[in-house]
Amino acid sequence: MNAQNLKRQSINPPSTQVFYDNFHFSQATRVGDMIWVSGQVGIDANMTPANGIEEQAHLAFQALKEVLKSAGASLVDVVELMTFHTEVQGDMPAFAKVKDHYFPDRYPSWTAVGISQLALPELRVEIRAVAVAGCGDA
Template sequence: MSKSVVEIPEGNDVFGVSTQAFTDWQYAPAVRAGGLLFVAGLVGVKADGTVPVSVAEQTELAFQRIAEVLRLEGLGMGDLVEVVSYHVDLKQHLDEFLPVKKRHFIEPFPAWTLIGIEALGLPELKIEIKVVAALKG
C-alpha cells in the first residue's frame, strides 16, 4: 500500500504560524492511504500560535483546522468516518465541547471515541481531535 502526505500551504489562513509544529514535532498533518485520509490530532490554536483559554473556543478552532485539511483534499465533514477526541478534565469541560461538536456534524454521523486524559503537548491545551475521512474515488 502506498501513502502520501498532505501538506498545509505556507501562509494558510487557518493554520498560520502553527504549521511549524509539524516540522518541530516531526509529523504530517494528514496522510492518504488505502482510500482513507488520516488527519493527525489537531488542537485549538489560533493562526498566530496563541491558545485561547475557553474549551469551546479551542474546540471550534480544532474543528476549523480539521475542516481546512479536509477542504484541501476536496472533502468535507460529511466524509468523516471516525473521530477521536482527547479531553483534559473531561467531566469539567464536556458541556463546553458538545455544543460545538454538534454544530460541525451531520447525519450519518461518524464513529466517535471520547477519551479523558491527563495532559496534552502544552499545558494550556484542553482538547485534541483526530479524524479519519473516506477519500473520494
C-alpha cells in the same frame, strides 16, 4: 484498485508547515480514499491556545476542516472521531454542543478519552479523525 491509488501521500496545508518542519509529522496521511488526520488543537495563527473549551473546540474543528480540504475531503467524509480531553467531565456538554455544530447529522463514530495533559498546558482538547474521501456525498 491499482497500486497507483495506494501510494501514501502526506498532507500539510501551508499554514501547518511549521509542525512538519519542527516536529516531523504530517497533518494527515492519505492512501487511496482513506485519510488519517493527526490531532488538531485549538490554537490560533500565532500558536496561542484559545480561551475556554468552546473556543478551543471551534478552532480545532476549523483546523480539521482545513486539513481535510487539503486532502480532497470534507467533514461529511469523516467516519471516526477520537477526542482527548484534559477536563472530560466538565467540558463534555460544551464540547458536544460545538461538535454537533460541525456534525449536525450523519454522525461519525466517536471515542472521547480523558487524559491528564496535552502538548501545551493550556490546551483542553485535541481532535483526531479518519475520513473516506467522497463517502459523504453518497
